[in-house]
Amino acid sequence: xxxxxxxxxxxxxxxxxxxxxxxxxxxxxxxxxxxxxxxxxxxxxxxxxxxxxxxxxxxxxxxxxxxxxxxxxxxxxxxxxxxxxxxxxxxxxxxxxxxxxxxxxxxxxxxxxxxxxxxxxxxxxxxxxxxxxxxxxxxxxxxxxxxxxxxxxxxxxxxxxxxxxxxxxxxxxxxxxxxxxxxxxxxxxxxxxxxxxxxxxxxxxxxxxxxxxxxxxxxxxxxxxxxxxxxxxxxxxxxxxxxxxxxxxxxxxxxxxxxxxxxxxxxxxxxxxxxxxxxxxxxxxxxxxxxxxxxxxxxxxxxxxxxxxxxxxxxxxxxxxxxxxxxxxxxxxxxxxxxxxxxxxxxxxxxxxxxxxxxxxxxxxxxxxxxxxxxxxxxxx
Amino acid sequence: xxxxxxxxxxxxxxxxxxxxxxxxxxxxxxxxxxxxxxxxxxxxxxxxxxxxxxxxxxxxxxxxxxxxxxxxxxxxxxxxxxxxxxxxxxxxxxxxxxxxxxxxxxxxxxxxxxxxxxxxxxxxxxxxxxxxxxxxxxxxxxxxxxxxxxxxxxxxxxxxxxxxxxxxxxxxxxxxxxxxxxxxxxxxxxxxxxxxxxxxxxxxxxxxxxxxxxxxxxxxxxxxxxxxxxxxxxxxxxxxxxxxxxxxxxxxxxxxxxxxxxxxxxxxxxxxxxxxxxxxxxx
Amino acid sequence: xxxxxxxxxxxxxxxxxxxxxxxxxxxxxxxxxxxxxxxxxxxxxxxxxxxxxxxxxxxxxxxxxxxxxxxxxxxxxxxxxxxxxxxxxxxxxxxxxxxxxxxxxxxxxxxxxxxxxxxxxxxxxxxxxxxxxxxxxxxxxxxxxxxxxxxxxxxxxxxxxxxxxxxxxxxxxxxxxxxxxxxxxxxxxxxxxxx
Numbered sequence: 001x002x003x004x005x006x007x008x009x010x011x012x013x014x015x016x017x018x019x020x021x022x023x024x025x026x027x028x029x030x031x032x033x034x035x036x037x038x039x040x041x042x043x044x045x046x047x048x049x050x051x052x053x054x055x056x057x058x059x060x061x062x063x064x065x066x067x068x069x070x071x072x073x074x075x076x077x078x079x080x081x082x083x084x085x086x087x088x089x090x091x092x093x094x095x096x097x098x099x100x101x102x103x104x105x106x107x108x109x110x111x112x113x114x115x116x117x118x119x120x121x122x123x124x125x126x127x128x129x130x131x132x133x134x135x136x137x138x139x140x141x142x143x144x145x146x147x148x149x150x151x152x153x154x155x156x157x158x159x160x161x162x163x164x165x166x167x168x169x170x171x172x173x174x175x176x177x178x179x180x181x182x183x184x185x186x187x188x189x190x191x192x193x194x195x196x197x198x199x200x201x202x203x204x205x206x207x208x209x210x211x212x213x214x215x216x217x218x219x220x221x222x223x224x225x226x227x228x229x230x231x232x233x234x235x236x237x238x239x240x241x242x243x244x245x246x247x248x249x250x251x252x253x254x255x256x257x258x259x260x261x262x263x264x265x266x267x268x269x270x271x272x273x274x275x276x277x278x279x280x281x282x283x284x285x286x287x288x289x290x291x292x293x294x295x296x297x298x299x300x301x302x303x304x305x306x307x308x309x310x311x312x313x314x315x316x317x318x319x320x321x322x323x324x325x326x327x328x329x330x331x332x333x334x335x336x337x338x339x340x341x342x343x344x345x346x347x348x349x350x351x352x353x354x355x356x357x358x359x360x361x362x363x364x365x366x367x368x369x370x371x372x373x374x375x376x377x378x379x380x381x
Numbered sequence: 382x383x384x385x386x387x388x389x390x391x392x393x394x395x396x397x398x399x400x401x402x403x404x405x406x407x408x409x410x411x412x413x414x415x416x417x418x419x420x421x422x423x424x425x426x427x428x429x430x431x432x433x434x435x436x437x438x439x440x441x442x443x444x445x446x447x448x449x450x451x452x453x454x455x456x457x458x459x460x461x462x463x464x465x466x467x468x469x470x471x472x473x474x475x476x477x478x479x480x481x482x483x484x485x486x487x488x489x490x491x492x493x494x495x496x497x498x499x500x501x502x503x504x505x506x507x508x509x510x511x512x513x514x515x516x517x518x519x520x521x522x523x524x525x526x527x528x529x530x531x532x533x534x535x536x537x538x539x540x541x542x543x544x545x546x547x548x549x550x551x552x553x554x555x556x557x558x559x560x561x562x563x564x565x566x567x568x569x570x571x572x573x574x575x576x577x578x579x580x581x582x583x584x585x586x587x588x589x590x591x592x593x594x595x596x597x598x599x600x601x602x603x604x605x606x607x608x609x610x611x612x613x614x615x616x617x618x619x620x621x622x623x624x625x626x627x628x629x630x631x632x633x634x635x636x637x638x639x640x641x642x643x644x645x646x647x648x649x650x651x652x653x654x655x656x657x658x659x660x661x662x663x664x
Numbered sequence: 665x666x667x668x669x670x671x672x673x674x675x676x677x678x679x680x681x682x683x684x685x686x687x688x689x690x691x692x693x694x695x696x697x698x699x700x701x702x703x704x705x706x707x708x709x710x711x712x713x714x715x716x717x718x719x720x721x722x723x724x725x726x727x728x729x730x731x732x733x734x735x736x737x738x739x740x741x742x743x744x745x746x747x748x749x750x751x752x753x754x755x756x757x758x759x760x761x762x763x764x765x766x767x768x769x770x771x772x773x774x775x776x777x778x779x780x781x782x783x784x785x786x787x788x789x790x791x792x793x794x795x796x797x798x799x800x801x802x803x804x805x806x807x808x809x810x811x812x813x814x815x816x817x818x819x820x821x822x823x824x825x826x827x828x829x830x831x832x833x834x835x836x837x838x839x840x841x842x843x844x845x846x847x848x849x850x851x852x853x854x855x856x857x858x859x
Binding site for chain 1: 691694695698699704705706707708709731732733734735737
């Protein structure tokens with residue numbers, strides 16, 4: 001083990017913490033387009049990346065091109081990041097699907113703002129949750145993470161990069177305006193203290209390499225473009241060589257593997273934090289900025305003698321079904337507060353199957369759900 | 382050993398593990414353009430590993446899969462954005478995009494404009510067949526006014542884009558046009574385009590008899606080649622024509638030759654400058 | 665060294681007009697309390713098209729234990745640098761909380777229980793530039809709040825400022841500190857001394 005060094009402390013915005021996390025994880029390429037309330041990520045990258053050894057920053061002409069640029073850079077061997085908000089997230093969906101299909105690691109941060117369409121640009125929201133899961137067309141697997149405070153912005157960004165590289169897939173990190181624009185003291189971990197995972201590159205000679213071959217993990221090795229492994233990358237359904245195919249058995253093999261490589265590693269991917277859930281008969285399930293309100297509400301409920309707990313979701317998709325099952329051993333009431341009309345509560349209800357009473361608190365006026373709003377519902381039982 | 386020529390060159394660059402036949406129709410000009418591209422790359426002695434072909438969607442987009450380079454078949458219109466990322470991630474690579482007219486000028490029009498403005502070191506090969514071929518013959522922004530298409534059954538109402546003027550205005554370093562009839566000239570400008578730093582645009586006029594020609598006064602594919610032979614004249618001679626004479630003619634050759642540094646060059650110069658400053662400040 | 669005072673969710677709101685340096689004020693004070701003093705601090709702000717002239721707001725929550733809810737809910741201190749801000753946010757002040765106002769700009773304070781200084785005029789006349797007004801506020805608060813170590817706060821202020829404006833701001837900070845002591849008295853913050 002590395003000798004324990006002192007961690008550096010900084011007072012930083014959530015958006016700044018994303019940048020710190022990305023750089024620690026080995027990100028060396030940012031392609032983006034400005035949009036509120038994610039712009040600080042881009043602005044800080046614009047000043048930091050050109051000053052690193054191999055960092056590349058590029059402002060693209062639109063959100064679609066930003067995705068194209070980072071996918072290209074990822075194929076060329078870089079760890080890549082882009083960030084956006086609501087309307088930009090819609091535009092990213094096209095090439096997001098491409099990245100899933102072509103198994104291109106990338107991290108896409110969406111700082112959720114309020115409302116649909118142009119909506120409430122400077123207010124918080126959580127309305128993009130199901131879009132993150134199903135936004136791009138076609139049946140596809142996806143990893144969606146979230147963070148509820150500034151330290152988590154840093155930690156979950158590192159996690160996002162590691163998962164992207166480990167599973168050769170795009171990873172979406174969903175933040176909200178509150179989390180992204182809160183300043184807090186965070187600790188920057190020192191090198192060697194945390195895991196940095198980088199994609200597996202092929203060890204066989206190029207003439208033996210099949211770019212989409214079945215492997216034990218379901219994740220084929222990925223060489224950077226230009227390293228002597230010449231192969232074809234496409235968004236068309238393809239065979240093991242990467243060539244387009246419509247043969248049903250080859251289509252099924254690819255689609256199965258794409259889903260399986262994510263599904264089978266649920267224990268690594270589905271992250272939650274359990275706060276006082278062991279004996280809780282009332283459990284709040286929350287994520288993002290709302291999880292902070294929920295945590296205070298749970299503390300206040302405990303002070304009032306109510307056995308309340310919080311299941312904080314750090315992974316939204318694939319939905320941490322097993323962790324919900326676990327808390328349902330005791331829970332009679334589940335409360336799902338969110339800044340939308342009920343998006344994660346769909347998942348909660350799907351797993352619940354009528355066992356506990358599921359109550360939702362929904363707010364779409366661009367304001368945060370306060371601890372007292374949640375406490376009121378907890379007290380109602 | 383004798384120098385290899387003609388088809389032998391092309392065979393060296395085709396993927397033999399790719400199941401032929403290809404997707405192109407009889408009479409299509411795209412194969413001629415692909416052959417020309419291979420000869421250009423071969424003449425420049427660029428190792429296969431250093432070439433990246435980034436293609437869009439459509440008939441032209443399918444070309445990438447047949448050649449033994451690093452090939453990326455992207456989304457519709459987005460080839461240039463992927464290419465920009467690849468070039469910036471590894472500037473040593475020779476990045477060539479293959480796009481169709483609908484691909485480059487319509488859905489990808491914004492990317493074309495900004496790739497030219499940025500002057501990114503990428504070669505954009507635009508295969509203009511005046512139509513959306515793969516989807517069944519709908520109008521593209523390069524369909525001539527008055528032409529009949531599936532989406533303009535009563536004749537195209539709007540004007541077509543002039544790729545050359547668009548690329549010139551947006552700031553490309555090198556802009557040229559050729560046809561699949563004038564193959565040697567096309568090879569020459571394509572070779573120049575790949576060699577030149579910064580953003581280069583080569584428009585290759587290529588016939589689509591299946592979806593465009595036979596519905597518009599060209600009875601056979603040969604008629605389309607006859608049209609190219611008759612209409613195309615070198616740009617300097619074209620410029621001497623009267624406006625009326627220009628109507629039915631097509632200027633080919635080199636239109637723009639600039640020597641602005643490519644975006645990647647400017648970016649990595651900036652990085653070097655910042656690093657030098659830091660070293661100075663550190664001491 | 666005096667041991668650090670234990671705080672449970674101490675909430676401060678800075679409010680006023682865009683261009684008064686309110687966000688910077690919150691950021692600098694937050695940084696000083698978080699990094700310099702070692703408290704848990706969250707700083708949030710009204711974020712929007714509020715350029716110069718519009719309204720501006722910045723909240724700090726300070727605590728010895730981890731902060732769950734990051735926004736201010738009931739204020740221990742409200743700093744109002746405009747009449748409008750004072751009217752809007754006064755109802756959120758806790759009973760017994762302190763209202764600090766810019767006494768030239770807030771002509772009609774809603775209560776007689778307030779602490780005022782003509783910050784803008786002071787910055788203009790005594791420091792030489794009106795933009796240093798927010799630092800004068802910081803200085804006065806460093807006197808008001810007993811859990812702030814003045815030396816630590818001054819140091820952390822200097823650490824975040826570019827060298828060019830460091831001296832001016834040190835002057836502004838000291839001015840705020842001195843005048844608060846003189847105008848508000850030595851024991852103005854005594855209510856928070858032991859909590």
